[in-house]
Every structure is written in structure tokens, then in C-alpha cells.
Amino acid sequence: MQQLVVGIIGPRNATPEQIEAAEALGAAFGALGLTVICGGRSGVMEAACKGTHRAGGLPIGILPGTDPQEANAYVAVPLTTGLNEARNIIIVRAARVLVAVGNSPGTLTEVAYGLHFNKPVIGVADAAQLEGVQHTPDAAAAAEAALSRLLMSLPVIQAD
Amino acid sequence: MQQLVVGIIGPRNATPEQIEAAEALGAAFGALGLTVICGGRSGVMEAACKGTHRAGGLPIGILPGTDPQEANAYVAVPLTTGLNEARNIIIVRAARVLVAVGNSPGTLTEVAYGLHFNKPVIGVADAAQLEGVQHTPDAAAAAEAALSRLLMSLPVIQAD
Amino acid sequence: MQQLVVGIIGPRNATPEQIEAAEALGAAFGALGLTVICGGRSGVMEAACKGTHRAGGLPIGILPGTDPQEANAYVAVPLTTGLNEARNIIIVRAARVLVAVGNSPGTLTEVAYGLHFNKPVIGVADAAQLEGVQHTPDAAAAAEAALSRLLMSLPVIQAD
Amino acid sequence: MQQLVVGIIGPRNATPEQIEAAEALGAAFGALGLTVICGGRSGVMEAACKGTHRAGGLPIGILPGTDPQEANAYVAVPLTTGLNEARNIIIVRAARVLVAVGNSPGTLTEVAYGLHFNKPVIGVADAAQLEGVQHTPDAAAAAEAALSRLLMSLPVIQAD
Numbered sequence: 001m002q003q004l005v006v007g008i009i010g011p012r013n014a015t016p017e018q019i020e021a022a023e024a025l026g027a028a029f030g031a032l033g034l035t036v037i038c039g040g041r042s043g044v045m046e047a048a049c050k051g052t053h054r055a056g057g058l059p060i061g062i063l064p065g066t067d068p069q070e071a072n073a074y075v076a077v078p079l080t081t082g083l084n085e086a087r088n089i090i091i092v093r094a095a096r097v098l099v100a101v102g103n104s105p106g107t108l109t110e111v112a113y114g115l116h117f118n119k120p121v122i123g124v125a126d127a128a129q130l131e132g133v134q135h136t137p138d139a140a141a142a143a144e145a146a147l148s149r150l151l152m153s154l155p156v157i158q159a160d
Numbered sequence: 161m162q163q164l165v166v167g168i169i170g171p172r173n174a175t176p177e178q179i180e181a182a183e184a185l186g187a188a189f190g191a192l193g194l195t196v197i198c199g200g201r202s203g204v205m206e207a208a209c210k211g212t213h214r215a216g217g218l219p220i221g222i223l224p225g226t227d228p229q230e231a232n233a234y235v236a237v238p239l240t241t242g243l244n245e246a247r248n249i250i251i252v253r254a255a256r257v258l259v260a261v262g263n264s265p266g267t268l269t270e271v272a273y274g275l276h277f278n279k280p281v282i283g284v285a286d287a288a289q290l291e292g293v294q295h296t297p298d299a300a301a302a303a304e305a306a307l308s309r310l311l312m313s314l315p316v317i318q319a320d
Numbered sequence: 321m322q323q324l325v326v327g328i329i330g331p332r333n334a335t336p337e338q339i340e341a342a343e344a345l346g347a348a349f350g351a352l353g354l355t356v357i358c359g360g361r362s363g364v365m366e367a368a369c370k371g372t373h374r375a376g377g378l379p380i381g382i383l384p385g386t387d388p389q390e391a392n393a394y395v396a397v398p399l400t401t402g403l404n405e406a407r408n409i410i411i412v413r414a415a416r417v418l419v420a421v422g423n424s425p426g427t428l429t430e431v432a433y434g435l436h437f438n439k440p441v442i443g444v445a446d447a448a449q450l451e452g453v454q455h456t457p458d459a460a461a462a463a464e465a466a467l468s469r470l471l472m473s474l475p476v477i478q479a480d
Numbered sequence: 481m482q483q484l485v486v487g488i489i490g491p492r493n494a495t496p497e498q499i500e501a502a503e504a505l506g507a508a509f510g511a512l513g514l515t516v517i518c519g520g521r522s523g524v525m526e527a528a529c530k531g532t533h534r535a536g537g538l539p540i541g542i543l544p545g546t547d548p549q550e551a552n553a554y555v556a557v558p559l560t561t562g563l564n565e566a567r568n569i570i571i572v573r574a575a576r577v578l579v580a581v582g583n584s585p586g587t588l589t590e591v592a593y594g595l596h597f598n599k600p601v602i603g604v605a606d607a608a609q610l611e612g613v614q615h616t617p618d619a620a621a622a623a624e625a626a627l628s629r630l631l632m633s634l635p636v637i638q639a640d
Contacts, residue, residue: 405569405596409569422511425612426592431592432588432592435585435588438564467527
């Protein structure tokens, strides 16, 4: 059975609040057995992997370079791409739902691709203020929104 | 001698004001013999190619698909990539300066990549309101700003 | 702890011998808890995922399109890329060792990238006859060669 | 009117015979006003650009990195991609016909992609011995074969 892939995106230079939110989101998704995909580096990405890992989920890191050692310590499956920042689009393509924790130019490329592809994009902890991003006040609300949007997006659950 | 590559980005669904601005920008760059790179499709992209072509410049279209026929009628060099929307990053990487004419989720991915790579990003005609985008009131001002930033970015002209 | 990623590559139109070899290879790698990466489609890819899945390993499919439904039934983690055939390079980049089961133009792009990046490339069941590919007579020999090359490639095991 | 794009591919470490063939091919295509696309680096790529440039054609270099200075001296339009070796597929996608001058693992990725996409692939000067590659004895024969295949591929010229 296919695992469901959820993306957590955010900057390497993250605030304590963003680190905390990313770890809580990873833990919430990991506890449900979801696969969490991210950029595999430090900051929000590391916190997301840490939370996912500790909760028993599968953290996958889509890495810009060619060396699996560039992954943070909590990435279970390091996927080196050698595509540099073009790897961002893969994170967005592979995720059914995206949660943006904070913002940065790199994160913004992912948020914009998410909106471009009509993927649900949830925002928390100073995520980009863009039309189409569903902003939430904290990690718990972001996790709930993400799961709700994930369920809504699954073919079998669509209402008639 | 290498040609200088400038990028014009913007939506397919463009307003008359944006179409006019894109064509004027293409004409301004084309008259200087610059190479104009864009996504090669309709709307802002087509207007940019039209202006560039009519002014004697070289309009290059970086196409998402695999068929050169998907290029607009003014693209001189159609470069099919088969990368779908991942071709956006190539436009940004290849351009020394970007001018955003209007906005859309796809355009926003390019603006965000431009800021991410510290490229000059000029905005006109309702471009994205982001920190780092240099907004200008009209196409003439946008062209002037782009050329100024282009000159500043060339190694030989940097002040000491 | 990072999982070790091994790639199995081969054509969609596969012979019964190739299907059997791919499934045996997936089973050999899966039984060791390895992550098996492949293109996620039918033929050799499906057989590799089937073997990996049944042996308890993690089969990851790097998909050319944007719909996780294009994955075969044994892919645990479908990673849609939207990059079309450019996704081939990601399989090669992410794998520490590649096993080519049979050949086709698409498979050959992966074998050639593997050689280009100095990755170990093992061949079985009519894989490409190229200098640098380590040919083996059957799936058991291919699995043994792949594991040996994998061990040799790990930093901690390198002889001094 | 769209320019016709032809690709010349081959190794950086090239023999004198391959350098000569690449330059002659670039000159043959350039004299016809064709756009020649290549990887933009040294060896076969530089010779192809040199021939194209001297004959008045347009040599475009699809570069792996992010700095236009990595282009050889004869590239007219340097298109930096930042995609590293994944840029190879763009050369293949954008070319209507490919001529392989010599061989190497990197060149082989391009030849294999060309065959995969059913593009005409002409070989000269020790190009890869693969089914589907049309081998020719020298640059003049390779140019003639490439032009013939190019003409055959154009929609307007297809026989009924």
C-alpha cells in the first residue's frame, strides 16, 4: 500500500518558534505513519525530520547535492539529486500537502510551486503572506489543517 | 563574444497593460542587441518575444514540453526541455537580470528563485510585492533599471 | 540512522528472465533492510518493487509524471517528479550501487550516468555491454556483487 | 521564423581527429544559418562552437553550472542551468538532430537519450557503437547525414 507523502518546508535559518513548530509537525505526521518529505538540510528541515523520526514516521530528504552526508542526522532516506535548488520542485511535486514553517526566498519557491500546482499549502510561524496559503496560528492547528486537506484530496474520500 | 542574457517573466493570462509593457521591454532590450530569455509561451512571454524580435534582438524560449511548435510565433530559438514547470529555474539561472511583468503563481516561482540567487529582479505592472524586488512605474523605467543593474553586475564595470 | 539506497534499473518491456531476476534482486536487498530505488513503473521496475516489498524492504519509485497512481502496485513511497525522463538521473544520483537488469535506451541513460558518476554498475540478464559494467551470470551473483561493491563504497569500511 | 537547432555532442577529452570533425561540423551547420547547441565546455564542445561561430551560425552552450564564464570562448549564448549533468537531457530535447563526435560516459547519456526519444543520432570519429546510431566515416558524411535527417524530420517536407 502506498504511503502518503506530506511536505514540510522552511528556511535553514529558523527561529526557535519555527524549529519548535517544525518538530511538532513532524511528530504529528510521523505518529500517523505518514512519510514526511523535505529538503533534508538544517533548520526547519532538520526539526521536521527529528519530529518525524522520533514519532516513528519516515523522513525523506531530497538533497540538492550529491553526497548523502549533507543530510541532517534525522533523515532516514537521503535522496541526493545533484540538481541544486531545482530539487525544490521535486519536494512540491511529491507531496500531497505542504506545510510552510516560516519563509525565505528558497521556501517561497516551494510555496509558489505548491500554489501553481493547486496543492494545499498550510502556513504557520510567519509563512509567506500569499493568497492561497491557509494560515494557522500554531503547529497543532497547522497539523490539523494539513490532515484535513490531505483527507479531502484523497480520491476515495471525496464527497459526492 | 558572449551575448548578454536578460529574462522577462510574467503570466500567460496578461492584462493589456502587461502585454504592452512586455513588448516595450523586449523592444528596449532587442534594440541593444541583448538576448531575451523567457518561457516561450503566450501572454507576457509572447509580447516580450514580439518586441525583442521586432527590434532585432534574439528571443529565446525555454519551453516546458517537447514540441517546438508550442513556442509562440516570435521565438527565434525554441529550446524544448521536457521538464515541465521545472524549466522555470533555467530561465532564472540563465538571465543576468530579470524583469517581472505582472504576477502569477508560476511567475512567482521565478521571482523567488531570482531573489534566492541574488539576481536583480525588477518589477512592473503589478509584479509581486516582495522585499528585494525593485518596483518601477512603467516599462521605460523598468528597462532603465534593468540595464543599470545589468551594467552593475558585469565584472569589468564594477567600481573599486 | 540513514538507510542505504540501492538502485535497480531496467526496461518496462522485460523478458520473463529479467522479471525473475529483478524480483530476486529486490528480495535480496529487501531482506537486508535496504531501500530500493527505481523508476516506479512496470516491467523490471515492478518486479524489483515486488521483491523488495515482499522481503520487507522499502521500495521507492521515482516517477516521471505527477500522479502517484502511475506507480506500480508495490511502490511504498511514490515520488512524483513531473520531470519526465529527466527523473532517470535522480535514480542514479540517489543510489549507492546500481544493478541493471536487461537493457533499453532509457535504461542505458541510467547505466551511462552511473559510469559517468563512478558508481558501481552491476549487470545481469542482457544488460548493456559497456566497459565499466560488472556483468554477472544470474540474480544471486548480481546481488552478491552489488552488496560487495556497496560495502566497499561505505566510508567506515574502507581499508587503510 | 524559428531557427533550427542541431546538437553536437562529444567528450571534453577529445582526440585531434575529433576536434577537427567537431569544428568541421560546426562550420557546416553554421554556414547554413543553423543554431548549434552543445554543452558549452571544452574539447568537442569548444571545437563545435568555434566552427559554428566562424561560419556565422549561433552556438548555444547549455552549461552545467551557474557561471557564464565556464563557457568556452566561442559560445555566443551561454545558458547556465545549475543542473549539473542533468543539463545533458536539455541538449537532447532541444536538438532536432544529434551528431556524436567520439564517446565518453557523459556523451553516452546523450546518445542514449537521443535514441530513447527517437531523435536521429549520427555518429563519427569513434562514436558509441549502438544500434540506432547512424555511423559515418568523416565529418562531411556526418554533416550530410545530419542535414538529410533534419530535412526528413521537418513537418512541411514529409513525403506523402
